[in-house]
Amino acid sequence: YVDSQNVENVEAAIQPNTVMVWIETPTNPLLKITDLKAVGDIANKHDLLYCVDSTFATPVFLKPLDFGADLVVHSTTKYLSGHNQLIGGVVITNRKELFDSLKFIQKTVGAVPGPFDCWLTMLGLKTLDLRMKKHHENGVKVAEYLESHPKVEKVIYPGLESHPMHHIVKEQMSGYSGMISFELKGGLESGIALMNHVKLCLLAESLGSVETMITHPATMTHVDVPREERLARGFSDGLVRLSVGIENVNDIINDLEQALNFS
Numbered sequence: 547y548v549d550s551q552n553v554e555n556v557e558a559a560i561q562p563n564t565v566m567v568w569i570e571t572p573t574n575p576l577l578k579i580t581d582l583k584a585v586g587d588i589a590n591k592h593d594l595l596y597c598v599d600s601t602f603a604t605p606v607f608l609k610p611l612d613f614g615a616d617l618v619v620h621s622t623t624k625y626l627s628g629h630n631q632l633i634g635g636v637v638i639t640n641r642k643e644l645f646d647s648l649k650f651i652q653k654t655v656g657a658v659p660g661p662f663d664c665w666l667t668m669l670g671l672k673t674l675d676l677r678m679k680k681h682h683e684n685g686v687k688v689a690e691y692l693e694s695h696p697k698v699e700k701v702i703y704p705g706l707e708s709h710p711m712h713h714i715v716k717e718q719m720s721g722y723s724g725m726i727s728f729e730l731k732g733g734l735e736s737g738i739a740l741m742n743h744v745k746l747c748l749l750a751e752s753l754g755s756v757e758t759m760i761t762h763p764a765t766m767t768h769v770d771v772p773r774e775e776r777l778a779r780g781f782s783d784g785l786v787r788l789s790v791g792i793e794n795v796n797d798i799i800n801d802l803e804q805a806l807n808f809s
Contacts, residue, residue, distance in 0.1 A: 549578070550578075550580040551580060551711060553585055556588055557592075560594070564592070564594060565595060566597055567585060567596050567597070569582070569585055569596075569598045570598075570599040570600075571598065571599075571600060571602075571603070571608075572602045572725065573602075574601075574753075574787075575725075575785070575787040576727060577702045577709070577726075578711070579709070579711035579714050580714075581711075582614070582718055583613045586613050586614030589614070590614060595616050596614060596617070597617040597619060598613075598617070598618050598619070599618075600618060600619075601619070601620050601624050601754070602625075602725050602754075603719055603721075604625045604626065604678055604723065605618075606678040606721065607719050607721035607723060608718065608720075611639075611640050616641055616644060617637055617638070617644065618638040619635065619636070620635065620636050620638070621634070621635050621754075622634035622636050622670075623635070624752070624755075625674070625677070625681070625723070626667060626670055626671060627669075628670040628673070628674065628754065629670060630752060630755040631666050632659075634659045634667060677756065677792055678721065678723060679721070681723050681724030682724065683795070684724060684792065684793075684795045685722055685723060685725070686703075686705050686722065687799070688726060688788070688790050688798055688799060689701055689703035692726065692728050693706060695806060697730060697732065697736065697806050698730060698731065698806075699729040699730065699731045699784065700729045701726065701727075701728045702726070702728065703722065705721075705722035724789060724790035724791065725753065725787070727786065727787045727788070728785075728788070729785050729786070730786060730809055732809055733782070733783040733784040734765070734784065736784055737762040737764060737765065737809070739805075739809040740760075740762070740805050740806060741760065742808070743804070743807075743808045744801055744802070744805045746758060746793065746797055747759065747798070747801055747802070749761065750789075751766055751767050752789075753787070754789060755789065756793075757793070758788070758790055758793060760789070761786070762785070763776075763781050763786075764776065764781065764782075764783050764784075764785065768781055
């Protein structure tokens with residue numbers, strides 16, 4: 547794995563046995579952004595399959611096929627279904643030979659969801675555009691609020707000009723969704739205090755639902771990862787990931803405000 551924010555890292559990592567370039571943008575949970583056209587040019591130059599996971603952006607805000615991707619992957623568990631109801635995923639392609647190969651594997655191996663899960667996903671898709679615009683609207687306001695908060699060291703949100711890849715975001719994305727990460731000045735103890743005092747925000751390791759969900763990686767998703775390794779990967783003691791929902795944005799901010807008083 548390499549940091550694909552610098553596309554030179556991607557080309558340098560290609561080996562004689564490489565068959566695919568796999569990119570996630572924005573990444574979970576640090577919201578790193580990859581220049582999809584630049585990496586697509588590299589994949590095409592070396593005749594490699596090019597796959598993009600854009601779960602955080604959804605097709606509403608990012609269409610990797612337009613930037614040369616051969617395959618696009620989404621977790622349907624997240625924004626696409628949007629209501630914390632199911633576990634699933636989808637692979638999308640506009641190349642018939644890839645579709646036929648994937649369809650054969652699906653048929654012979656049985657990698658298929660149940661009909662009720664499919665129905666729930668289709669039901670969620672009917673409101674995807676509407677929901678994502680509200681996630682975006684709330685996300686921008688919450689990110690701006692957090693960036694001005696005295697107990698917050700740093701906010702990572704593609705929609706903020708402070709994001710190091712904001713210029714790329716503006717070129718390839720039409721919106722920013724509701725995923726925000728931020729670092730608390732108080733470190734581990736502040737993160738724990740915040741988790742213990744939110745009321746509206748749900749403590750959850752999932753994301754992309756209509757409800758606002760919050761997680762503290764150091765004590766939740768990455769609690770079993772050795773601290774040195776976690777820090778080396780950029781997951782600080784005070785890192786918090788917030789999946790901003792579609793509630794009234796003032797309710798979300800008020801909940802964060804009262805909880806941050808304890809952190």
